[in-house]
Amino acid sequence: MASHGFIRRRPRLVAVTRLHYQPLPRPRFSTTETRKTSSPSAVGTGAVSFAAGLAAGWALYRNGKSDKRVASLETPLTTIITPDLNYLGTSNQIAYTNPPTLEDVTQKLNEHKFTVRGSPGGIDRYDGAQLASNSPCEDAFVHGSFSNPFGAGDEDSKWMAWAVFDGHCGWQLSNLLKTQLMPFVRRSLSGVKPTDKSEVSEEAVQRALKHSFTALDDALVKSATAIIESDLPFAVKARQLEPALTGDCRAVLGQKAADGKWLTTALSEDCTGATPSEIARIKAQFPDEPDVVQGGRVWGLQPTRTFGDGMWKWTAALKKNLRYHFNGLSLPSQTRYKNYKDGPYVTAEPLVTTTQIPDPKEGRPSFLILATDGLWDTMSSEQAVDLVGKWYDRQQKGAVVQPEKRTEDFGPVVLGWKQQCKYEERKATFRDDNAAVHLVRNGLGGADEEMVRGSLAFRYPNSRDIRDDITVQVVFFGPVQ
Template identity: 45%
Template sequence: MSSGKPWIALSPVFTWSTMCAGRVTGRQIWARTSHSTKSAPSASNVTKVAKYIAGAVGTCPEVANLAVARGPSKEEVTRMISKEEYSFLLKEGGVNRYDGTRAASNSPTEDRYIHGAFPSPWKDGKKWMAWGVLDDHAGWQTADLLEKQLVPFVRHGLDQIKSPSEQVSDEKVSDTIKKAFVHLDDSILKTAVEASQGNLPLQDKLANLAPAFAGSGDSRAVLGQKNAEGKWEAITLSIDQTGDNQEEIARLKKEHPGEEGIVAGGRVLGIMVSRAFGDSRWKWPVDLQKDLKKKFDGPSILTPKYKILTTPYLTAEPVVTSTKIDPSKPSFLIMATDGLWDNLSSQQADDLVVKWIERSTTLSKGLAEPKYEPYDFTKYEWREEFDEKRTTVQDGNAAVHLVRNALGGNHH
């Protein structure tokens, strides 16, 4: 949320999803046959395999040799990553502009996003801005509910803490946001249990259970800001709450003393995140889960693979940070789900937005986008990681720009 100084916000939402807002004053793909015996294959078997492959190729007269199917064209890629793009110019809450997009990796997409302005809870006539990127897993229902209810829950809490003459500390705001998150998650879980035990039609019971069975978590926010020397620097505003986070590991050990194996391989009882909405399998007692599994064919129970003794193991309580924005320094904010951060580091994403800002200025001077040779998948091994040499700036939307480069830049 923002209550004041000018800046730009960028938000990729990945499934993929991205949002961007701010202030500016072959894998190598191959076919392989495998023949496994205790001894080397005979010459006759090798000949048979060779004839089989030759025959298969021979049935496709237009294909001279085994080849990888052509990927989408540049135009098709642009259509896919910009289908849900949006961009707003405004002067609310210190924000000049924000961009966003969502590029789905499955259908229906599980991710959701929140953006917009609302009246300041301090009743001072100002507007606050709110953004959110919601990364669902095991379904879309939790993120769908959060898209509608998260900001109202937070707003309601903030509305209760200030009188006209009261100064509110950052700590009090932080505590209020934490309580709102936990209250909403408790409501999701409580509503699901009550619905399962009530007299509602089966369809309504399942609709109330779905947000508790699914889960939402695993996103990151990064601030880009010019320092006193005029150089851009990336400031990570959130810490990934996963089984790789040493502070989270220590917290879980403290909350569940004597329980071994809660965190293993960077996962909490098999799940990547350590804080999330929903995900009832990590929060409800085993007996309740067994009952719901039997009645409604709910998710698989974690036992006996994992030893479940003292639920809950996950929490929806967020780690809240507060950052003051210097209005004299150009700045932007990137918010995205893990689809982006699995391919880009915070610094790489920051650098890409800086290139987008600088290139926008260059394009206004009539300079053309550099040309790149087509990517040859037969010569190189394609890797799922960012390659700075393939960076391209060709999109008017900063969030689309981030998605394009995270997915390969000029690799078409």
Template identity: 75%
Template sequence: MLSQRLIRPSPRLVTATHFRYRPLPRPRFSSTESSKKSSSSAIYIGVVSFAAGLGTGWALYRNGKSERPFISSSSPDTVQTPLVTRKTTIPTPDLNELGITDQIVYTAPPTLDDVTKQLNEHKFTVRGALGGVDRYDGAQLASNSPCEDAYMHGSFSSPFGGSGDDSRWMAWAVFDGHCGWQLSNLLKTQLMPFVRRSLADAKPADKSEAAEEAVQQALKNSFMSLDAALVKSATAIIESDLPFAEKARRLEPAYAGACALLTLFDPQSRKLHVASTGDCRAVLGQKAEDGKWITTALSMDCTGATPSEIQRIKAQFPDEPNVVQGGRVWGLQPSRTLGDGMWKWTATLKQKLRHHYNGLALPSATRYKDYKEGPYVTAEPLVTTTQIPSPKEGQPSFLILATDGLWDTMSSEQAVDLVGRWYDRQRKGAQAVEPEKPAEDFGPVILGWKRQCKYEERKATFRDDNAAVHLMRNGLGGADEEMVRGALAFRYPNSRDIRDDITIQVVFFGPV
């Protein structure tokens, strides 16, 4: 539940709201008109049943049915009888089979085989992708239920024309939702259309290659346009003639929020464009001449703990000294996000949404009394462009993009080192992947507020043929199999105290 999520030690949101502060149940909607329709419907049952056929009426009588008629959407005044269907009967469960005992039978924890199956459940590998990308791997592991992460990958036509495989750009993205899964799930299908439209608008009139700055601005425009369509349309939605249920569904993604990390690769120029909001992260691993792997940051974490973000926000709100505290913007950890309307709407609009459209009671008025109007967070991404060397130059490279569930467990340098060593083993042959070996004694397993899942180099293991799964396993304990079993033994909501949703994609620009 949201209230449970909010009081945990390391979620994106912090609020003083607890169960005892929850509002009283709201009264159900009622009206005189609906009462009249209900009464008249009851009167019509006998008449309509007879008109539908004596057989149907007799069946209703014999079966003791008391279904009310329903109103046709095409003709509100036409009363129709429901279809009569025979339900398959099931025998009354015999509870004697449960036995008589005072012993509790618990659900078994995951076995080592279960662990491997769970880590590989959502993995994928795409080989021979367009644009000279040799291969990319992906994987996802949920902690929330349902998972609040999402991802997207694929190719699309070059926004600046051309023909052949090299004219198609590649795209990879990960989305980390909060206050629900609704927005991250929507971004899987809705972000790219906005991006492609913005890139098309950036196309030079003389059909020459678009300037790097034009592509970066197009990415910023696409994020901002999508966010405006979600957040700024709230007033128009509630003032429209749409049915209440339709309004509620359209407001849902804006109540939620999501960090978004999008990477675009142009194979002709070999430029990698990265647009980022929030604390998902993209890093590049490149092999130097001495054989070592070099780590290059392609994005910056945008949170209330980032010095440049703190400076930006405080400069924007000089009269609100408490706007950023404890690494959060009025309780919200990311400082740049899509959605999160409660940090962007006016106080008047938020109050109306709370009272009439079940809007979230965030940020907590009890804890953040100095909160004013905002908007305090922005959807404008930070955008970088990096030149990816050709594999022919003898400099293999790879891209890691992941939600903060991975970065909570390891640093960028550790992730690049793990994938780099995995890459070197793969290049030597499949036998280079370590077989399963007897577990070492790494000491007692401790997981909780005192210790969360963390990568330790001494526990590094290389037993997975998928680079994303390889990172995930090592982030949960690696060769310390009991640690990994323990991490996966906890299910939502308890799992949130030791690990977050994890979504990873690893892209290899050189041959594997």
């Protein structure tokens, strides 16, 4: 970094752009030492650059009584009022920013919460919340209703949709999917026709959903060569090649059994390099590449079914072109993985399941939890269902949701590589009126308020070592107080 100081002595102007010796008239430079001056008209500036975890430039101008001329610059400046630095005080103590208070914690957890009631299809209520760790947050979400894709137009026939998107290595694609995925889904579903006069089969709906995902991903990934070879301006090409990566989400269903217990049903399978079925699928696809899956990752990538991730789908020649001319990522490559070839090694084709929701009128309420891996890093599916189930039961009994008075000492807070944020049943708390916020709080420490405060005291990028972005939606298929 270059530091700039400007000195003017009758009538000479000298611009110092580097800190080196020049045979100039000798002005007095201010340093950290106190120096006496023999002339009341001395004029001086100081310029210092240093690095101590960051780069900084510093300059000081001192004006004497009999010489009030100032430096003139060759480039014009916007006129502003000179800031008064006296308000900073004269202390030799560092003033650190304060960590969040308990009130700050509650405000932060509720900052992006929402509750929607009375939705089409008999959805009584659904809650949502988001807590960022990255800056900006790499998660995104969407929720709402859309017209029946098979033609019926009455209110009761409307469909509902919820989605969460977990971006990795950036927020670009998750934000793009927020607006682009549903149009692809609707278009694909509208093309489904029943084989006879009966309703459209579940198999046809699942095929349409798979097609919508892969069609969108093809538009993102397979269009790269066409974009590069087009006549578009460079800036437009760079922006269209930018959307990158998503993955790592899960959906689970909680159902109340006849005995009052809450049962957990997985609605999605974690598609990662640690999932046995995914390992078998990929190794069967690439039998001549025995190292394709190592340490729970596919050539270093954890998710195995993702949008984007072109670096695991493009040929080596295309990746080299993108790297050299459009600042593309350099990994994975044969430099790091000697047996790496061209793939494509991951896919956007989803695993689709259909699950019958029990009728709430039969006394078997149920709910859906949809969340990014920021939540699942802190708790299991069963723990999440248990937390929401107990929260639901309290709501139905009209119990006031409020902080619980605990006397238990949970011990010292440890957050780092030794221990990241996690849920512990003994620390469960029920103080939030939003089910999604309830899950987020308990994932960060629950009733252990000092752990929750500690988890929010870390800011990006240090926060990424203990917690990920968390996005949660909880949908209730039954009455909620």
